[in-house]
Amino acid sequence: MSKRIEVSDLNVYYGSFLAVEDVSLTIEPRSVTAFIGPSGCGKSTFLRTLNRMHEVIPGARVEGEVRIDGDNLYGPGVDPVLVRRQVGMVFQRPNPFPTMSIKENVLAGVKLNNRSISKSDADALVEKSLRGANLWNEVKDRLDKPGSGLSGGQQQRLCIARATAVSPDILLMDEPCSALDPISTLAIEDLIEDLKKEYTIVIVTHNMQQASRVSDKTAFFNIAGTGKPGKLIEYDQTATIFTQPSVQATEDYVSGRFG
Amino acid sequence: MTQTMTPAPSSTGGMQSALTASKLPRWVPAATLVGSVAVVWMLFALMGTANLAGVLVVSAIVFSVVLYALSLAIEGRRKAADRIATILVGVAFLLALIPLISVFYTALTLGAGRFDAEFFSSSMRNVVGAGGGAIHAITGTVLITLATAVISIPIGMLTAIYLVEYGTGKLKAAITFLVDVMTGIPSIVAGLFAYALLSLFLGPGVRMGIGGAIALSVLMIPVVVRSTEEMLKLVPNELREASYALGVPKYLTILKVVLPTSIAGIVTGAIIAIARVIGETAPLLIIAGFTTSMNYDLFSDRMMTLPVFAYTQYAQQGADAQAYIDRAWTAALALILIVMALNLVGRLIAKLFSPKLAR
């Protein structure tokens, strides 16, 4: 289920603008990796290269390699649609489909792909995914109501259920809690702890406590100045990054001296 | 007018603080309006020159001046400017409404006379003088408009989908430009285009209903493209990305996420586009022609339509001229009612079926 990600010499562009320069790192299966760094340093940009969502933006392109269990995502003939079925994504703002009910939202990955599924399988999948997202008890009586009627935190957990329902190997989360209140944030952090047993998780966060609470390893990104490319400054065990980082900039950032 | 002057600060009854400001009581603008109209009307009557338009214009001016002065004295400059702006906007709105109300009122009073069962059940075949009806024209309008919708809506929607979802670079810019140009084509040119096109194949002098549909499509396609484009642009990119992230290919994302999210607006736009072309006269006069008899076949012979019916009744009055003029007004009334109904249906669809995107 869970897979290893190896990134080597990755440059990410928007048109001619180099947004992220020369990133190499390896992410182990069944682990949680946090990306931290000041705004605009390219965390989201880099994250989106891991499931080929980057190229959805006109003019955006990538140089270098991303290997998932050895298969290069950017090799010739690779279908981005197949990549995205293996690498799921949760966005910063909860984005349930407004035309669909809660149940249909969970089944979106199946239904939108025109795959047929028996009613009992569908019900089982909905329950399993919603339980996995710690949302089942809250919504089990209103599965046919619109997903947009839930609270922000519930919507975000619905989006996590939707992403896990297609059983990806890897789950990418771009600041999944930044639009949520502290209680919902804790609910999602607990959830990440559970999901780790089955998925490789990469999470972008602005919240140091969150990074130190949920992640095994942490990558610190930084930019030299506006218009300059973002770079991977340091990548290590989370405990090491937060207690004895080897780079001064990392220490300044995690101790709150800038960013 | 002095009775409208009140000691404003105390009228709020509340406590004074740095945040409270004097405010005219709510009834003051209405009272000022009534007062100005009454005073101006009395003055006009005294001078023996009471005429409605004059009273309205002068009292509007008096009302603005008095309210501005009151507001300036009690509420200060900013509020006074606000009141003047409100009055200007209101007057502009009323001015814009005058033609609409006047047209509707005229059509209603003059058209009501022949708004009867016979009008909606018989054609003009063998009718000279009074009697007769426009069922052949109504049928023609329905058939031609349906054919127009069948041609224009798919072409317009697909063009808009291309422009919003796929188009890049020069081709997109070129198509956008051409759609803009198409929006400005005079309707008579659309009629000549349809005529020229059909006479290439069928020889000169051709008249048929489908030609009318082609001409109206030239006018309707750009409207559909524009409205669909706007609706598709309103679909948040986040929804497309959410779908891609689930491993859904682009065409399925468009079909199953983007279109369902925007369909209410697209349908509304299409209905309003229909309402926009259903009243066209000039192109139909050229290519669909006119006739007094029923014709159900879009692909042969002349076909009557409501606007052309109204025109011919008015332009070719027979011996009993009043009967012809009455029929022209009734046709106009029927057309106005159809357009209103279409607009209402469009609004209703938008209201009832659009998903709630707001969070």
Ligand SMILES: Nc1ncnc2c1ncn2[C@@H]1O[C@H](COP(=O)(O)OP(=O)(O)O)[C@@H](O)[C@H]1O
């Ligand atoms: N769609 C885009 N088009 C062009 N430049 C972009 C786009 N999105 C982000 N960028 C640029 O890429 C850089 C990194 O942005 P981003 O990845 O969003 O940073 P972060 O997520 O770390 O805050 C920024 O300089 C930003 O301006």
Ligand SMILES: [Mg+2]
């Ligand atoms: Mg970001």
